[in-house]
Amino acid sequence: MTDFTNANVVLETRDLTKHYGGVHALEGANFVIHQGEHVAIMGDNGAGKSTFVRQITAVEQRTRGDVLLHGKPTHFSSPIAAREAGIETVFQNLALADHLDVPSNLFLGREKVKFKFGPFSILDNKAMREATMAGLEKTGVKIPNILNSIENMSGGQRQCVAIARTAAFASKLTIMDEPTAALGVQETAQVENIIRTLKGQGEPLILISHNMRQVFDLMDRIVVFRRGRICANLKVSETDPQDVVAYITGAKTGAEFPEAA
């Protein structure tokens, strides 16, 4: 397995913390991901996994702590700033607009334009349609007609659109929050293929998943969250599912994370 040295850290968080009023959803998360590395985040429902992602991608503003991209501290003002910096995210609650068609959803918030004129810039629908076709062909996603609105598609197809959205744009880091939770066997296999493709291209990825098989098949490392804190950081090659379950349920805690017990 590739050795991930500190020389090529892509993203690092230091003491990343988020409180919702009295709810300490995320507490002092120190996390690192290297170039080409695929890291799984696991943990029970409500452990703070999605909250962690929302702080990195600036969907919310963090209470405390630092996020460093390629060693530089970042203060993204909005999800689009994070995306412009190269962090592509598939959110858990699919960020799709139901009444719009596939190209509109793929390019939501970053539409291609023919003619720039502030908010009244003219859309380049043809270019977006073609890029969508190309992107979907690449991922092998099956969709009858990309010009139908998303609301008429199956849950799996919608999910695939959301994933194709991240895959269609070159990025420094891809984050997927439970991308296969609602998918059938075939669609899950497709998503896993997309993840393998990203691995082959050397693109780093953070995958939030409850699926042990998937994590052990695809990932290099597992970071376990418990009650808002990171409680374990395990190389897939040096651990096994029982061990991970023990960390998730709190039966065990990593030696370097005493406060998470």
Add this chain to the structure above:
Amino acid sequence: MSKNQHGIGGLTFDSKKKARAPEWNVFFALLLIVVIFEGLGQALMGQSLLFDTGDRFGTIFNEARLKIIILQVAIIGIIALGSTQVIILGGIDLSPGSVVGVTAMVAMSFAQVGEINGMANPKLMFEGIYNLPVILPVLVGLCVGILAGAVNGALIAYTKIPPFIATLGMMVTARGAAKWWSKGQPISFPTDGYAALGKGMMPVVIFILLAILFHLILKYTVYGKHTYAIGSNEQASRMSGIKVERHKMLVYTIAGALAALAAVVLSSKNLTAQAGMGVMYELDAIAMVVIGGVSLTGGRGSILGTVLGALIFGVIISGFTFLKLDAYYQEMVKGVIIVGAVVLDQFRQQRAASRM
């Protein structure tokens, strides 16, 4: 778009069997309503609603009636263009009727003539402000509408007050401002230039031009795409990086500007401005929008639909007058139509949801 008969990934897809655009349904509804009134006209009055039965001018249509139908919906139609955008955005605007009132007052006070029949105009609102070029009262009016719309937008976007409440506040406030402006006195005697804006079929021309403009904007610009996106899923739009607050400001501001244009045309057509102008216009505008197939829950609808909705609205009102039915019935039927259109929309939503 694609050469073959297949969709992406090899699923069969017959491009010839694309879903019919929803505007067609509105169009068929329009035809149906015309047919109903024709039938009633023949049966009850022995007359045709739209066709020229007397053969007085050798024309097919009863031109005078057609003109009346279109003319009477044109001004409220201009407001409805703004309401369409607000409702697609997932909001609602109850203020345009009152904004019409205050804008008409303010614009007219900058549009007065200096002399009437050779005598100095005794009803001047401001000493020394008369005979201004027509562009000035129009711009002043636009500013009033834009201000009202921007306040609506700011309240809704940044203080998170529900649109219903924010614009209800503006509805009451703007009406108050309209009365305060001239202490309740009407303002009259505009310049010829100003009077030309609402003369004859000008309201219709302005309505159609604005409808085309906003149809293109909604269909082909980023502004349009984001309006639909926010109405469809505000959270997703925000996560995708759309500046939702700024966009809401813009949409409500444009709705305010359109209400102001309606006010200019209306006061020009009537040659006077009164504080009570435009009362209940917002509801008629919303009715046109809803009849036109724009969903009150946002994300769905079009300018074309609203224009057809306005025509349906006009045919029904004219039809009632034509059948010599009381104005009371008109009001009641208007209410039934609005609720009916919303119920229809609910059915459509449920059908869409059950397919998922």
